[in-house]
Structures are given as structure tokens and as C-alpha cells.
Amino acid sequence: MTRMATALAGVLAGSLLAAPARAEPTVEVLHYWTSGGESKAAGALRQDFEASGGKWIDAPVAGGGGDAASTVLRSRVLAGDPPNAVQLKGPNIKDWAAQGKLATLDEVAKAENWDAILPPQIRDVVTDKGHYYAVPVNIHRVNWLWVNPQAMKKAGVEIPKTWDEFNAAAEKLKAAGIVPLAHGGQPWQEGALFEDVVLGLGGADFYRKALVELDQTALTSDTMVKVFDQMRKLRGFVDDGFPGREWNIAAGMLMNGQAAMQIMGDWEKGELTAAGKLPGKDFVCAHVPGKSGYIVNSDSFVMFKSDDADRAAGQKLLAKLILGKKFQETFNVLKGSIPARQDMARDSFDECAVKSMDDLKGAIADNSAVPSMAHEMAVPGAVRGAFLDVVTSHFNSGMSSKDAVQRLAEAVDLAK
Secondary structure, X not given: OOHHHHHHHHHHHHHHHHOOOOOOOEEEEEEOOOOHHHHHHHHHHHHHHHHOXXXXXXXXXXOOOOHHHHHHHHHHHHOOOOOOEEXXXXXXXXXXXXXXXEOOOHHHHHHHOHHHHOOHHHHHHHEEOOEEOEEEOEEEXXXXXXXXXXXXXXXXXXXXXXXXXXXXXXXXXXXXOOEEEEOOEOHHHHHHHHHHHHHHHHHHHHHHHHHHOOOHHHHOOHHHXXXXXXXXXXXXXXXXXXXXXXXXXXXXXXXXXXXXXXXXOOHXXXXXXXXXXXXXXXXXXXXXXXXXXXXEEOOEEEOEOOOOHHHHHHHHHHHHHHOOHHHHHHHHHHHOOEEOOOOOOOOOOOHHHHHHHHHHHHHHHHOOEEEOOOOOXXXXXXXXXXXXXXXXXXXXXXXXXXXXXXXXXXHHHHHO
């Protein structure tokens, strides 16, 4: 080999060694999608990410309300080892952003035109001071009543439209040996039940006053006393085995006809369809009794800052895929929710999802769409905790409605 050839070979070899390795998009995903329907939906996201060349590290934490996942997240952040993609929602997003822990998603948001495809209610949740800090996965409706039509027929009752009708139907179901209301005795489930009653009895304006603005007059009102009166009645319509029960186990009671109704968000539908049940045949979706409105819950992901090039690339890829039309359709059909983006075709969605889309559009138009308190969309964690403590204490004791109202007002005031 000539001296020049040898020198050239050395330069080429050095260039190859010095060339930076191509980043492998990597995400460690902390989430709490662990039930049957939820895990299928999470699997769809993982499949999309890996098919696009990414490496997915799964970090699931069981617990439908996300409280256990929040505890794990805090401990990992304190230890200096946060996952780089985390299922988070509501005011928690702005809290972590204010602490400087989150990476902005502005670059992806601009490229994918998020401003145009997201409804204002969701856009406000995932942004802070003009920057995107989270990518929404879906929109869930919390105030759904799920019905087993065969169980209702056996007792000779119709789907209730008011709380008085619900109570009368429940008494007939009890007399027929059927559990009227499938329920899991966990604070977040009782909190969700509570907010559904608040909307049903008080309407959207009252809901906002009490559960979002934390107005003391609303919290101590006669309407709130009536809410706790109805909660006491609901306590009499659940079976004795409810304490500590997971929501999906309660859904199993609805499926097998042991229970006739369940009040739960539309992740319930994902569970039912994952078990092969068909809407309109094996189960019916209906508005929770009372006044109209739409309680909004939305899953989203935040990306914790990372100096690792692979993880930074993974965050951008994940954010892009999550709001892509392909994933929005696949995921939400499995999860039971509706797409976060508003320009989706409806062909692949069932009658319950289409009803949810129509109801959300109507609720946005008449200002009856409200954020979920129980699912961390409306108030800070300390205030949510105050609500749940009082609501679950009342539900599981002989506490009077007037005492519950007084304790609630005091607890919320201290937690603000």
C-alpha cells in the first residue's frame, strides 16, 4: 500500500470511529393501565412505538385512580431517576412544569398543528404559559351509567333518567335478588360517584362553583346536603363485598348479571368489549341520572427532562405518535374513550363513542362540560385529597349529610 493510500485509510477509519451513533429512540413509560381493556390499549401504543424503531421500557403501576403511580413518580424524582414518559393529568402537569422538571413539546406541537386539532378545554390542560408540556391521549367521560339489560328486564325496570327513578329501580332490583349498583370501595371510585351526583343534582354551574372554584356557599348549600343524602342511598344499593374492590372486578359483576348497573367512566366500555361484550346487546350506555353535562377526564403524557439523546429522541417520537390519527383511532377504540383530536372520522367507533362525541360537542356549546375533580382534572392534589377523605368517610360510616357538608367545607378550606 502506498504512503498516500495508507494515510487515506487511516483518515477514513478515524472518521468512522468518530461518527456519532444514530440515536435509538427510547422511552421508559410509567403508567397505570393494567386492567384488561387498558393493557390492550397500552399495548397498541407500545406496538406503534416499536414499529417506528423505538425501544419501550414498560413501567406499569397497578391502581385505576393513579394514586399509586403518583407515589412511585415522586419517589423516583426525589431519587434523581424519573422515567422520561409519565402518564399525568390536570393541574399536576402545570405543577411539574413550574418546578422546571418537564421538557417542552413545542417543536412537535408546531409540526403536528396541535393548536388546530385539540379542543380548548384539553389544550388548556396540557399547556402552561404558552408552552406544551403534555400530549393528550384521549377524552374520557366520567358520568356514564352502564346497564345490564337482561338484569333490568328480570326485575321489570327501565333505565333511570332521574335519581328518584334510579332509587325506585334499585329497590325493585334488590327485591329480585340482583345487586342494583356494582361498586368498588376505593376513595377515587367514591369520589367519582360523588361528582356524578353533584352534576346530576346541581347542574354544571353548581358543579363548577363547588368542585372547581371551591366556593364555600356552594359547598355548604342545601344542594350539597341533597348530594350526600343521595350518596347515603347509593350506599344501600351496593353489596357487602364492595370495600377495596377494583373497578374492573365490579365491571365483572355487571357482565355476569350479578349487578344491574355501574356508574363509571368510559374505560368501563374498554373492559366490557375486551371481554367480548357488545354495546346495545350485552350492555347499554346511558347518561348518569339527573341534569345533563359532561365530566371530562383526559389521559396525557408528560416528558421529564433528559440529557440522554436516545431518551430525548424517544420523547419526540412518542409525542408525535400519540396524537397521530392512526394511534388515536386504535387506542381509543380499545380504551373506550374518544380521540383527543377533533378531526377524526367516526366509522370505527361504536354507538357509545359516537354518543360521547356528540354529547361533548353539545356540552362545549352550552358550557356544561366540566373537569373531573376525582380524576385530578379540576383541583390540586391536596384539595382532591380533602374531597376524597370526607366523601369516603361519609360513604363508609353513619355520618349525617349535614355533618359531611360541614366537614367538607372545612377540609377544602384548609387544603387550598
